[in-house]
Amino acid sequence: MKHLLGTDGMSREDAVLLLDTAAQMAATQEREVRKLPTLRGKTVVNLFFEDSTRTRISFEAAAKRLSADVINFSAKGSSVSKGESLKDTALTLQAMGADAVVIRHSASGAAYQLAHSGWLRGSVLNAGDGTHQHPTQALLDAFTARRRLVDDPEGKGLDGLTLAIVGDVLHSRVVRSNVSLWTTLGAKVVLVAPPTLLPVGVSTWPVEVVHRLDHAIDRFDLDAVMMLRVQRERMTGGGDAFFPSPEEYTRLYGLDRSRMDRLPSHAIVMHPGPMNRGLEIAAEAADSDRSVIVEQVANGVAVRMAALYLLLAGEEAA
């Protein structure tokens, strides 16, 4: 592996290797000394054109636990706000000796462009590009579910499990990454959303689509439910609104106590964060024993350590 751009096209073998490596990384994080010398002398640049404090600090923690040097580059207040192009930014990072660039960008395909343009020699890790992909988020979701739901998980996928993803599928790169990864790993994915929040062409995806959370709970034996954040700017207002009101959304798609109680007893509740308590997820669900939301954050560091290790530790690809 040279780059981590998306989970579409990722082989099952690579996906399982990433998850197994993440498990070993997670084990090192329970030690007295959590820092490993593995990437000493390597430089990781966090290149964030969009604000994302959680993802950035997770990557930063991962790189630092492996002893890499971390440079944070955010677009606000930088040369980018003065009009510098992605190409010139990349050439600058190359000149500074970046071994890996973690990129978050509002344009779909930005990570691919950076990896394949020849501007950089280092590895590129996609930390979210537009509405396209967010592979480390999908990997940490899969890792969390595998840990909770699969016995003796090493070397295994998610075969036979059923995941429901509820919410704004249209704008979500997390959904796209999760659909590819979970399907590759042998799981079935059910998307739950109002028709206005589903993309054109969703019928060609390898998923089942239903328009009510209650129907999904009735029809499928769910092992995991992933609630997506409702982005406030999409909730109300004029002809641009995607659904009539937050109250209606909560009534039809919110995960509350009664819906949670109808899930199989082993089922887990996931959320990529940040949560809107009371909107897509009730506090009772977010704080219940089924909720793995805090685990997801901890696992995010382990998964990103695994990705950095697998991309950076080996000999330089010729």
Next chain:
Amino acid sequence: MSGTIMSAADIHRALTRIAHEVIERNEGADDIVLLGIPTRGEPLATRLGERIASVEPGFDAAASVGAIDITMYRDDLHRQPTRPIGSTKVPDRGIDDRIVVLVDDVLHTGRTIRAALDAIKDLGRPRAVQLAALVDRGHRELPIRADFVGKNLPTSRRERVDVHLSEIDGEDAVMVTERGDK
């Protein structure tokens, strides 16, 4: 020199002797922790633990045998293809103030052991660290020596030493081959 250098019976005898040496050197087995270096150090550590327990009934093998993966501490990571990471299992009691015996199949350049010493440092502070190797083939590149050796095997750098263990390879044997004629 090539062919099978140690048979299953030779390996059995060597491990039994090492078990006795470990107990003798440490005047008992109370504080011993055996840490195998994956892949083949791990079953060797388990076997040593069983042998020690058969001599010292007070020795709880299950609570004193573990594994220590050294992949992330290697000094040649950037020169080789990416290696998968093995597992590290430390007994619940930890290694602080105990005597750690590192167990590996072949002692060669000593670089693996250097990496293992770094890894141990991150796990705790043992009272002492000792080294047991089934085969010492020489060609050290660092000032490291084994405390317990199954067999000293003078080799040329061109030869390759392969240890096969029944837990992993289905048979017990130590073989030497000329590089290239395999």
